[in-house]
Amino acid sequence: MLAYLTRRLIQSALILLGVSFITFFLLYVLPADPVRQIAGRSATAETVANIRHQLGLDQPFVVQYARYLGGLVQGDMGRSYLQKTEVATLIAARLPATLLLMLGAIVAELVIGLSLGVIAAIRRGGALDQSLMITSFVAVSAPQFVVGLLLLYVFAVKLSWFPIGGYGSFSHLVLPALTLGIMGSGWYSRMMRSSMIDVLRSDYIRTARAKGLKRMRVLALHAMPNAILPIIAMIGIDIGIFMSGIVVVESVFGWPGIGQLAWQAIQRVDIPIIMGVTLVSACAIVLGNLLADMITPFIDPRIKLR
């Protein structure tokens, strides 16, 4: 177990190194010039050259990357070009909000997706199954900003059940978490349905029924844990999908997370922030997957981590 964890962490570090290189390289070859953003349109060529020199952007790519990496190893993610603040500070201030939002979204998508999937599987072929599957299809296909605005309109504007935007209490969390999670719940309901149908056909379910167990026990104890197994691995991947979703959702709901930060930074070519947010996201994805893999053996005794 410990050996496995160590190996996975080393692998994770290598993945992050790769991500940092690719992102840095893409930002380097990007035609947008951060110096122009800082200096403004009316700046003289001399000012521009000065700023470029100050930021070290006149150095060759390898030197720039090595310098960035050197800082990173010491925990220094650099300073924002425009906000003149440590990137680490900026991210640290906003990360809890984003993590909360993602947690909410995971809970929402699992609760909605799994339960609907189980219901559809039990009622397989019936009208309920079909309408649930159509709904899930819509949920998967609907763009997040549309879903977000729709939820805002119905539940915040018309019904006033939840606040329109902002951050601070549980009721602030509900709509953004739903918006972020609704696509996943569509996915999960479909996956859970097919997984559950497979499991319900399996020999050990027949054995459980042949023992004379009650239907609820067969479903909850014998079928569901087995049906969930293939889905756990997906939760890790989800975090990656969320990362693209939070940019939209955080803007729609005014949620003060790193998605907003990233969006502003991209518009202004604020390279240190873009790098920082990308690396933190990559970290979250890698750790999320690791976590999902670590949970699996607790549900499936056949899986041993080594």
Added chain:
Amino acid sequence: MIEVKDMTTGAAAAPDTAPPVLQVQGLTISVRAEGRERPLVSDLSFTLARGETIAIAGESGSGKSLTSLAIMGLLPPPALRVSEGRILLNDQDLTSLSESRMRTVRGNRIAMIFQEPMTSLNPVLTIGLQLAEAIRAHEPISKREARARALEALKAVRISEPERRMGQYPHELSGGMRQRVMIAMALALRPDVLIADEPTTALDVTVQREVLDLLRDLQREMGTAIILITHDMGVVSEMAERVIVMKQGRAVEQGPVRQIFEAPQESYTRDLLAAVPRMGDGSGAPARDGDAAPVASLRDVRVRFDIRGGILSQVTHRVHAVENVSLDIMAGETFSLVGESGCGKSTIAKALVGLVPHQGRIEVAGHVLGGMKSSDMKSLRRDVQIVFQDPMAALDPRMRVGELVGEPLLIHAIGTPEERRERVAGLFERVGLSRDQLDRYPHEFSGGQRQRICIARALALQPKLIVADESVSALDVSVQARVLDLLAALKREFGIAYLFISHDMAVVENISDRVAVMYMGQIVEMGTRAQIFGNPRHPYTKRLMAAVPVPDPTHRRPPVPRLAGEVPSPVYPVGEAPQRLPLRNLGDGHLVADAPEPM
């Protein structure tokens, strides 16, 4: 058989006088498809007395498993249902019971064990929990009491270390142990009727022997009536007092076991019995002369699989799948490898066609395997072809069968498209299919026909050696007999050699020229068919043969020495290796390993 039972089970007296515990009257099971109802089982009637064993025998599609599910009330709705007839358990009609009432019968008054012990237990729950919940589903007792009862049940099925098994998960147990757990679960509540649906089909023959013995012992103790569903006439003759032979949903013949075996009335029963491979003493057609040249020769072949662990995932253990195997397969001979699961027989087959890396020397049709260029590998594959166990899995469902059979020709760029098609058509006719079927898809064929297609594909390149890895094991006996005939005819016609791999001793005896018996990756005995079957010398060979169920109700089986504990594991830490078993020559090429102390 009946006399023996009468002496040992006072309660379960002669079946015809005891009151029936289960009566099936005019049972018809229908499937609804495309708006029409079609019967899958028609008008089946039988009675089962307390303590009696009745066998329902038949080939696939005969409706025997559906019948058992109907008795359990487990037919999958809504497509399948009992459309006519009654199932009376102690005068209570099960077909009219509500689901909740039926639930109290299931597992309590009627219990069932299934064919696949590997998949019949829930992989994520402990053995103890699965046993205890079966008891608690029917009796209002505490968890602690249920666990105690579960432990008792495990002890009753003579499983090793029952206390430890309680906390283990199914994957930690071997197939035989899992089937014991299933039996413990089924019999924990002392049901009136036990339905055993192919209970030993998935098990090795020595394990099958133990499980059958166990079932019989428990039946004597508890007076449980057993419905034994099986395709294996050997198992029928050893276990049953009465037999129902089913074919396509109807009972063809019903009667006492001796009558069915000695004086079958119906031609189908006679054909079925005639097709059953019987093990003899190896006499019959003599083995081929020894002057042929070997098409394949193996010298000290080892195949080991690494098991990795640790931070740097270094190799910590190795599975010693094949250890120092040396053998020659002569041109035009059928060489059989027999042994139980995990003995390494299939690994040899894979090494021989270059599918797994090996150490030692393998020479096939003049090519030495290992470190070959891919072009050499390709020419090797013209000379060696393989036919697998499951024909459905071996045929791409999206290709027409004509394309599948012609594909080897295409890969080796032989002939024009017209010539290829002509040759494929010829192959089809040779294996007993018609050329009109060339453009069909695999799912349109029966299991036996599919295996013929696989054989035709193997023949396409006119190989010198065909490796048949359990190629007839999944087929019904009548189909199996015809496929074996085809293999024999092809051997005579083309002079092909076979490496025939099987766990079925009777089939091996019928088809082989020479036989090697494998145990734990090594050959323990090798010789001509007459030597192995007429004069088995190694204790493992003897035990294998003694364990085979004999399709003859008058047969008295000699007592078999019990295997002490479980089959040992072929996994060794790096640096250790199993002891090499040298083979002694007893004369005329009959080689046998020295027996280890207690086998």
